[in-house]
Amino acid sequence: MGNYIGKNEKRVEDPRFIQGKGRYVANLSLPDMAYVAILRSPHAHAKINSINTDAAKAMDGVIDVFVGQDLIDGGVGQMPVIWQLPENKVPVRWPLTPDKVRHVGDSVAAVVAEDAYIARDALDLIKVDYEILPATTGAEATTGDGKPLVHDEIENNISYTWGLGDKDACDKAFEEADHVIEVDIENQRLIPNAMEPRACAAQWTASTEEMTVWTTSQNPHIIRFGLSAVTLPEIPEHKLRVISPDVGGGFGSKIFHYPEEIILPWVAKRVNRPVKWVATRSESFMTDSQGRDHVQHCKMAVTKDGTITGLHVELYADMGAYLSSIAPLIPTVICITLFSGLYKIPGIWGHTTGTLTNTVPVDAYRGAGRPEASFLLERLVDMAAKELGMDPIEFRRKNFIPKDEFPYQTPVAFLYDSGDYHAMMDKAEENAGYAEMRKNQEDARKEGRLVGIGVCGAVEASGYGPAATVGALGFYGGMWEHGAIRVHPTGRVTAFTGSHSHGQGHETTFAQIIADKLGIDVADVDVVHGDTDLVTQGMGTYGSRSAAVGGEALVNAATEIRNKLVELAAHLLEASVDDIVYDDENGKVYVKGVEDKAKTFGELAFAAYSGHSLPEGMDPGLEEAAYYNPGNFTFPCSAHIVQVEVDKDTGETTIQRYVAIEDCGNVINPMIVEGQILGGIVQGIGQALFEHGIYDESGQLVTGSMLDYTMPRADNLPMIESDRTETPSPSNSLGVKGVGEMGTISSTPAVVNAVVDALTDYDVTHIDMPLTSEKIWNIINSNGG
């Protein structure tokens, strides 16, 4: 144990954030900057007969107006889909659509003007002759006969189908089952709503033919690659710099390559001025890729002693009007692979149909496929326990994978690295005072109060991921990470990571790792990320991968630095490398037993740069870089116990207690980890109780503002009692597992299980989310209330 890993270092990011001094894309101001506004379709589905931009172009202060065909003629490429499944039908998508709009918010034209207000006003002067077409909505309904086609060339609006598991073993389990639990679930559409809306800016330097793009991205290097290789080939990769400075929340929605990232640099070059676009909240609602939206037909096979033997899921996933960058991954590879949950289930089969509708595209959103898996599984588990008359914790325990069976190969591809699910659930039970909780529930019920207790246990695959594995499963890139450490001649350190922090606190945690690995003061380490000119390469941040993959790349770079320092110290101290001791506590390097003649980290750094006396063959300087490709994913897990009370008169749910145990392996900064867990839990509660992106039959988004889309607020929430168990991951040297998504993955089913438990007397086994008071009130009042 070093000086910093495992300690609550305060976030070095916070002073600038809490003072309003963050450096966001929207804050960027460049001399002679012009502003872009984008015309969005009001229709879910319409043919564009013509676009007249004359009046807009003639408006005072308007510099130019561009339509889809202008960009196509000007050499832009189609929007790429970088995770594809076998026989995946990929719809054509341009940055500005030239011929047809396919969802409300589809991009039609771009105005560039002297200021942002003129640009927006000019949108009203663009006359588009739309021929309105019937729209199609509904993940499963859209595949029906006679439904309008979102893309004429894609039959039945089916983009792909994909299955995983052992179908025979699954069928056998159901043939032999004593109980078959069935449920149809609608896992509703969610709208991400990061606090910072998306923004993009671009600057063209004609004299050197260099382009700089600022974008609110979770992965600037991937955006640079996408632009130079596919969507904006006129700017080669070595002439293109992509910067993602401070980014105010992503939750997955800022992974993807968005049209504005192409439009802005393309326009900047055409008008030869720097340009900027910042989304309005309304634009965020209709252009940020959204989340979830599954229809799932599920059944579970159980024997009479309470052993789960089979799981069968047929699911339909709404992809929206186009495939967003990695959309096909979400309801397939990343989802079905978690159908085993924390349990030994011999027969699992999952099958997904990815469908197209006239709605905003759907892609990864916090948890990304794993909440959809944990929700159906944990609902079925709860329903099974109830049918068998078993306590939900007892039922889960009976089916847990025992700790001595790790690494555990599931029937759905994954090799779980480590876990102690029994210990985790024991701690949850103990922290909640579960027995007492149940007794109080009985007492409350006797008084006619609707108190419910919900339990959930879940696992996720994080630390995405081994390059060959993700490649075999459909990803066009690798999911390694890059890290570099530059020690300056004074011994201060600048570290470069390809991970991107948009709230995760990498500048703090990565500095803690490096400070410990080099035995130096954490304040002597600066972490740089989010700039393709400064950071050599990177895969970015998503899939709870930063610590396990990005952190490990920095560990490897630090190890190289140490090796060089040991060699240098051996030379300077005239000793054998084998006799050199590197003191982790203070970075001093000395010959075993001769501590008083130690060289400090700073002295060695200076010696490396002076180059006056180096071992034979050693180059001057002290800078190392590493690429780290993980050998396996990491598998964090959690157990949540929730107590709710439902108001009989209003149907309103109040969460009275929330007990959460997370196991994300070793912890680098407990305070940051807890922050991630709390945020994740709240986002999951948001899905369970409040949030719902609703489209009407004509494809209009009727929850297109904060007025109609309910986000969870502080007064909706209890104090969350968060705690941990720590089962180190054998997948990386730090022993860490992902933590960014675990809270969300577990909290959604935990809360729904609690509400269903509260409504035991009303003959209800499942309620689709969100559990609004209206929905609950109707259940109470239609079932003998």
Place this chain on the structure above:
Amino acid sequence: MKLEREYCIDQPIDLVWDSILNPDLLAEILPGCKSLTALSDNHYKAEIEIKVGPVKGAYTSELTISDIRPPSGYHFEVRGIGTKGHMSGGGDIALTEKDGLTVLSFCAEGNVSGILARVGQRLIEAAGKKLMDQGFNNFQEKMAEGAYA
């Protein structure tokens, strides 16, 4: 969205009937209608503006009246295109006599797209009812003054 209203008018039914075929009056009672110009018999050009809180949609629309049954009612259809989307709807106006008064019932259904759909849909019905009530008050006052006689 659906809009159903009923108004009691202290005027004879024949006079009310004549009035609701008068474009100026129709402009008064159709929620959000700013002006109405006859294009041909029973076919009008309408400028319609729907405003819900800070959100506004302006539509150049065509209004067609059909199934005319003097003096008991008619059917109408309206379809409009604006810069921020489109609107369409249709409904019936029916007149009946009751205790010497004329009861006008208005029943319509419609759809909007664009920003009003995203931001204001939940509030449109309430706003529409308010607009209609105001329109009818104006109408009644004007009828009482003999404006449409």
